Amino acid sequence: MRANCGCKEGTTTNITIEGEFGADALWCTKCTYNLDVEELPVSDSIKDALLDWAAQYGVWIDLETNRLVEDAEQLEKTHNAAGQVLADKLKAELGIAYTIQFTPSVMSAS
Ligand SMILES: [Zn+2]
Numbered sequence: 001m002r003a004n005c006g007c008k009e010g011t012t013t014n015i016t017i018e019g020e021f022g023a024d025a026l027w028c029t030k031c032t033y034n035l036d037v038e039e040l041p042v043s044d045s046i047k048d049a050l051l052d053w054a055a056q057y058g059v060w061i062d063l064e065t066n067r068l069v070e071d072a073e074q075l076e077k078t079h080n081a082a083g084q085v086l087a088d089k090l091k092a093e094l095g096i097a098y099t100i101q102f103t104p105s106v107m108s109a110s
Pocket of ligand 1: 005006007011012028029030031032033
């Protein structure tokens with residue numbers, strides 16, 4: 001089983017991990033389709049971790065004022081580090097048939 005996406009083949013083994021508001025953390029690297037984490041053939045623990053990670057995306061932004069919060073840089077850095085760990089775990093679970101890459105957030109970078 002593979003993740004469904006918008007590519008001609010309808011599935012992908014090229015996955016990018018990237019946070020975005022209101023979206024799951026996984027994207028097809030080729031067609032940028034937002035992938036359903038539940039469809040991936042990985043353990044529930046990593047699915048939960050991916051969903052948690054996606055939910056934490058952007059905690060460094062105050063959505064009411066649309067400004068960076070205090071400690072934004074540190075919060076974003078921590079989230080990026082966790083994302084890299086998830087990318088490594090996904091690689092380990094999915095094996096060499098998949099190409100996994102991680103795109104860190106750079107919102108607080110000045
Ligand atoms: Zn695709």
